[in-house]
Amino acid sequence: MTHGDEPDGDRPSDAAADVGVGPWPGGPDAWPRDAASGELDPRYDPELLAHGDRRNVVDRYRYWTVEAVVADLDTRRHPFHVAIENWQHDLNIGSVVRTANAFLAAEVHVVGRRRWNRRGAMVTDRYQHVRHHPTVDDLLAWASTAGRDGTVLPVLGVDNLPGSVPLEGYPLPRACVLLFGQESVGLSDAARAAAQDVLHIAQFGSTRSINAGAAAAIAMHAWVAQHAGPRPAA
Template sequence: MMLEELLQTYSKEGIIHHLHTFLTEERIARIDQVLACRLNSIEVALEAPYDIHNGLAVIRTAEALGVSQLHFINAQMKKGQGKNTTKGTLKWTRLTRHETLEDFLNKKKVLIAGACAEGEVPLEELPLDLPLCFLFGNEREGLSEEAKQQADILFKVPMYGMVESLNLSVAAAITLYDFLKRKRAHLGKEGDFTKQEILEEKARFYIRSLGIEQSNEILKRSLS
């Protein structure tokens, strides 16, 4: 049984209630701490990353900074690839893969802020009061022309040296650290998940902590 099947088969409250006794107090406290700092209003998308390991490094950084909604657009990624790069953070995020940019754009309901050198909006002037999805291009060509045209905002990461561009994972790290620091100050709190969203993610984290197979066996015995 897959993770999503477990979440659909059993109530979130039931999953949490029956799995928590199999987790250490330290793990439960850590999950609560992490979810309290999650930002649902900020997402990250990567368009056709040239080096998948750079793209996966962005996932690691995003998860560390409290972002869990991630998107890969037209990314060539093999099953199991990147475990060393992400250091296990993939299982704590929601990574959606889109075959084309059009597919991604059709499903988005938030403003898209595209990163590019010719962007007219400085990073520090991006709106803090609206949900945003940061869109980064690949290491060689940056964002495609279509992505630039479709983005709601084009912003640039400040650079003061002779270098003309930044590594993808570095550009994403600078963007997320700067913006999320100001975003949290604007919110007046660390995270913005609703109580229902926290409940859903806690059930997901409990299953991930124990493993799908073990969680399935426990829930079958307890709730079937």
């Protein structure tokens, strides 16, 4: 399990430098400290306090270390997982990781090639657990004991296929794996066979399919609409 490697293009542009907040007001004497010891609150990064925080994080995590953010997220992650096949270095995976972070998925599972393009993740892979499985069978072996008390996590495919059932109105399990296929080809035969059900997203225009990253976002939001409580204050 990893929070991800350095993504391509992580250096901020001049425009991006205007995002976020500057140094902590009042300087080091005003930095947040432990009331008992007087030491710097361990959640905070002294480099960010001194120089500002330009990261893509919500305000409640400004100036926090990466480790502190991940630890806090881990206390309230949702029990759904997202898996996506990666046989041809799918460019959508970064977007899927970013959306999974936004909806607080337990983990993202990359099935197939280990390497994936992190640019679309916008550095959110530092805060999102990502696990690799070489094959669909490996994903299934993991899911067979990944539920509470070692129970099976159901795997649900998402693809516009004959015989699939509408995502709209489908009672998604609280703990589950949402499995998406490679862009352009969709779920592999192995992934279709692995899925308890295959769900499709209703479409009303002329296009035959939608982008895998967009489909993942819709499916994750469907889970959130059914199961998530109020979001924490920013």
